Every structure is written in C-alpha cells, then in structure tokens.
Amino acid sequence: MRKITLALSAACLLSGFHLSAAARESVPAPLNPGVTVAQLAQQIPVHWVSVAQIENSLLGRPPIAVGFDIDDTVLFSSPGFYRGQKEYSPGKQDYLKNPEFWEKMNNGWDEFSMPKEVAKQLITMHLKRGDSIYFVTGRSETKTETVTKTLQSDFLIPQNAMNPVIFAGDKEGQNTKTQWLKDKQIKIFYGDSDNDITAAQDMGARGIRVLRASNSSYQPLPKAGAFGEEVIVNSEY
Template identity: 40%
Template sequence: MKKHFKLLTLAALCATAVSATAIAKHKVPYTNPGFYTNAPTQVAVHFVDVEGIKKSLEGKAPMTVSFDIDDTVVLSSQYFHYGFTFGEELGFGKGPKEVLHSQKFWDYVAEQGDQHSIPKQSAKDLIKMHKERGDKIVFVTGRTGHSKDKNGTVTKTAKTLQKYFDLPADTVVWYTNDTPADGFKQVKSAYIKKTGSQLHYGDSDDDILSAREVGIRGIRVQRSYSSTNPQKLNGGYGEEVLVNSAW
C-alpha cells in the first residue's frame, strides 16, 4: 500500500487515515519547526542545494544512493487520483482505503510503468550529480509491486525511470508495500539497508525516519504543490531539505 490520499473530500481523508492506521507503522512526532511546501511562507530550515551536497561528498568513494519515487523523482498523483475517482467502476474498490489495499489497483499502476508521470527537474539535477560521482542509484518506494513481478528487479517502472534519468539498464525498484520488515519500525528501513544505501532522498516522514533508523543521511525533497498526498513538514525532524525541489 502506498501513502497517497485524495484531498478532495473529508470522507476520503478519513478513509485513508483508517487505512494508514490499520498498518503497524511507527509514528514519530515532529521535533523542529518546519514548513509545508504549499504554505504561503517558509521558515528557515537546514536548506541544501545540489552543489552543497556534492561538496559534502568530496573525498568519499562512489556509493549507493536510494531515492523514493512518488513526489521525490516524479509527479505521479494522476494515477492515484484516477484510481480513487473511478476505482469502484474499475474494480479497485470504493474510496482510498479499499483502492490502496487492492492488488488490482497496484497491478494497474505497475502496468502503466509511470510512462505518464512527469520527472522533476530537481531530481534530474540531483541524479546527474550522483552519476557524475559514479554513485549507484536505486529506488525504494512505498508502493506495492505487480503481483507477477519479483521485488528488487527491473520492472516496467524501473525502465521508465532509467529513460527519464539516463540510468543504467540494471537500475532496480524495491517495493515496500508500505509495511515495515525485518524487525524495523520504519517502512523503508529494511530495503534501504538491503541495498547498502549510504544516502537516501524522499518527500515523506518515513523516508527521513527510515534513513535515520539504519544510521545513514536522509535528505528531504519537497512534495509537489499539486500532489494528492497531504503535505509533510519539511525540516520537521531537523533534517536537511533540498531547496527548490517541489518541481
């Protein structure tokens, strides 16, 4: 199950909240002032830019770097909006709660392969920098994979991301099903550790908390203004926030 929620009605939000609490996820209160991407003003947080990250990595050998997918490297809310709006007609279920638990919905998303998602310019700049360093890129997403796909392999979405960001043909996607694994509290921790990632980027609280749980650096990417997913508090854990990364 992925994190996406429709913002159009209170009923949809409530349904999604029920869905989220049905899974044993470890919630952590914010510890620092931060800002929501779509707020009229922004407060001072630990902003970083691509050049600053590059400088901070000088002298370090090439490493594995992991990225979330939705709202981190691509704008993909259209798939979730479609599923939530027409889910009952398409056999995905009624409302976000049922849709996000529907394997049929996730098979649909996987078969689309993100070919209609829009790559973010901030992600292009960031991945370009890491490629120039010789870093290996992997993707760790809260989505559920296709029922016929093996996890951690080159899926149709992986091939699309390879094309968007000019990545090697062996670049893979790990699907977490939005569920903690291997005794970890946070959803992506087991997969970040499995890949050997030393730096993780993502727009959700779980991205930052998962990185911290496995003892690596986590950098917040700002969620798109138009995302159907509720905004999170950038810098809410005192983490670094990539400047101008909402697009």
C-alpha cells in the same frame, strides 16, 4: 486678515491629513489572526541545501550507494493515483489496498507521471560520481512492472547502472524501507515523506528531504525539517 487666518487653518488641516495618512502607511500590517509572535518564535529552523551543496559535501569521497523514494520524490505521479481513486474507490483511500490498482500503476500508468527536475539533477550528479543508485518505493509489489524501465528512460540511466526497483510495500505501523536501506548499505536516502527520513536516520544514513508538490494527491503535506534533516530548496518540482 480673516482670509489669511482661514487660509492658514485650511493649510494646517491639509498638512495634518497628509501626515496622518503617511503615518498610517508606515504602520506595519498586523500578523495573521491565526499566528502569534510566540508561535513564530517556536518554528524550527530548516536546514536548506542545494544540489550543488550536496555535491560539494561529497567531494573527495569514494562512490557510495544512494537511494531514492519514487512517488513525489523523483516522479510527480499523482495523475495515476488520482485516476486509480476515481476508478476503484471514489472519495476514499481503499484503492491503495486494491491489487488491481497496483497492477495498473506499476505496469503503464507511470507514462502519465512527470519526472521532477530536482531528481534529474541529483541522479545526474550521483551517476557522475559513480555512485550506485537504488529506487526504494512503498508501492505494493506486482508480478510484473515497468517502473524500472520508466525511471531508466526518464533519467537517462545507463543499463549497467540501473538496478531493479525495490517494492518495499506499505505495512501499517512498520517502516518497510529501513531493512532495504540497510541491506543495500545506502548512505544517502532522498524522500518526501516522514517515513523516508526516519527510515534513513534509523539505520544511520543521511536522510535528505525532497519537497512534495503542493498539488500532490498525497495530503496532508509533511512538515519539512521536522527531524532536523536537510531539505533541498525549490525541490517541489
């Protein structure tokens, strides 16, 4: 009788152990210590769109003028910027104000830039529609440039549809792209930075966010959807 009692006690203990383990496994993992439920609730919902959805939204509309930022929007150009920083101002951003760097970047260093897949899809779609395409960049203007030729080659843009790149420059406290978008009557502008989105919105255009690659030399990464704009899904590459 004593053996039976001991056996039953052991079985109960073993059963209790398994139940306890199962119960522990069913408990959800705690939130990251740096994030609270209240903070998650305050996150602004992002308006995600695909290239196909953008195309569908334009069905039945006549051709329009569309604009693209260049760096981190249509080209992953960090290799050139990384090299420029190492050569002209290691560890600092001073190289961005150095005319010698821009001469190099605008005249050959884009050979190391990678065209983004999302840009290929977007440009192909807009060319098929007969839209006019403009590239508007915050890069400093130089006497000569091969960026236009590089973009035409990378994205297979016909000669008669290729407009010269617009070098809007970068002036502190001033969004240099807004006036260009207005002058070209651009209805949709694609860009990765906050300035790209606000430039479009300031003149009544449709600003659509292209995600910046997480390994871009341009840090910190902007907050996609911060201005209620559409954000293209999987557009970081």
